[in-house]
Amino acid sequence: MNLFEEELNQVFKVAETEKELNNFFNHIAMSSLFTKPPFLYVLKCRLAVDPEMENEIRDAWKTFREGDVK
Numbered sequence: 001m002n003l004f005e006e007e008l009n010q011v012f013k014v015a016e017t018e019k020e021l022n023n024f025f026n027h028i029a030m031s032s033l034f035t036k037p038p039f040l041y042v043l044k045c046r047l048a049v050d051p052e053m054e055n056e057i058r059d060a061w062k063t064f065r066e067g068d069v070k
Helices: 005-014 018-030 038-049 053-069
Strands: none
Touching: 005 018, 005 038, 005 053, 018 038, 018 053, 038 053
């Protein structure tokens, strides 16, 4: 995955449930070029170039959240 660890950690922080993760991706899709915080802009650009990255982020998120359950 070509995503910086810091950006991925931000995703982990803002999405504690799968519904929140879906809302997160919906927000990115509708956000402007001047989205704050800056990591959202970077992530949006990367998703535009590599749409498969969303699946990679979802997989990493699921793995991270499984650690919460155990």
